[in-house]
Amino acid sequence: MKRLLAVAVALGPVCLSSPVFAQDPAPQGPVGDRQLSLGLGIPETLQLRGHVGVAIGAVPEFQGSDDLSAVGLPLVDIRQEDFMFISGASVNPNDGYGSIGWYALNFAYAQRGKRLFGLSVGPMIRVGVGRDEHDNSALDGLGDIDDSAGSGVFVEARAGSWTADISSTSQDAGDEGDGLLVAVRSRYSVQISERFSIAPAVVASWGDEDYMQGFYGVSNAQASRSGLTRFNAQSGFKDVGIQVGATYSLSEKFLINGQIGYQRLLGDAADSPIVDRKDGSRDQFSALFGIAYKF
Numbered sequence: 110m111k112r113l114l115a116v117a118v119a120l121g122p123v124c125l126s127s128p129v130f131a132q133d134p135a136p137q138g139p140v141g142d143r144q145l146s147l148g149l150g151i152p153e154t155l156q157l158r159g160h161v162g163v164a165i166g167a168v169p170e171f172q173g174s175d176d177l178s179a180v181g182l183p184l185v186d187i188r189q190e191d192f193m194f195i196s197g198a199s200v201n202p203n204d205g206y207g208s209i210g211w212y213a214l215n216f217a218y219a220q221r222g223k224r225l226f227g228l229s230v231g232p233m234i235r236v237g238v239g240r241d242e243h244d245n246s247a248l249d250g251l252g253d254i255d256d257s258a259g260s261g262v263f264v265e266a267r268a269g270s271w272t273a274d275i276s277s278t279s280q281d282a283g284d285e286g287d288g289l290l291v292a293v294r295s296r297y298s299v300q301i302s303e304r305f306s307i308a309p310a311v312v313a314s315w316g317d318e319d320y321m322q323g324f325y326g327v328s329n330a331q332a333s334r335s336g337l338t339r340f341n342a343q344s345g346f347k348d349v350g351i352q353v354g355a356t357y358s359l360s361e362k363f364l365i366n367g368q369i370g371y372q373r374l375l376g377d378a379a380d381s382p383i384v385d386r387k388d389g390s391r392d393q394f395s396a397l398f399g400i401a402y403k404f
Contacts, residue, residue: 150212216228232260270298307354324378
């Protein structure tokens, strides 16, 4: 909980004290009733929209665990088109505790004044979830991996109700130093009624050698302390999964949000002796439910 409060304190000032920038003129090229535009993410005024709240989740005790634990999570989604976003935790463990990013460069295609496609690129910071060996007896002797804020980049594409993004950020990987995690998501939002919407998504991730060895490998020292077989994890795809989120507006100011997710560990993550044992599982299930204030 102290870690979650620290994340909230760190992200909060960004929302409250973001400066107002002068509009950067974006070159535009109209072709009949079609229009292409390219510009920097520097808005003339701030018009942040979104919600902030808290959620209770049931998540695996560590990536690869067969046991679930109850946790409190930040339920946050704040953004301004072509400028920035702040997002909280989700049932996708690759989202960490939260992220903040800047839509630094924006490309858009519009027809008759309606945007049909947008593409944004920019820097981001993600607060990744670590691992404490005291969280589960299966981790005894493996040491701790700290929660960490890692920098990186992202690319996001938008077309109507469809959004896809790919991000690459660093994260503490224990004795291996900082590893690199690449996360991919494709999401489609469906408005069922004026108040109710659902958003199914397909997700996947890839880890470099340092990340995979930190979370799924077993060094000689760890093998001697834990009794597990030494295992050298290589870079590769870590997981693939699906998740579904549902949002219901209670009023103009409050909403409730529920999410369920399933991910299947792949490659060396699935073959790791940390996962391939009685206390572990390649199948990872998670869920959360929360309430948030809209603005």
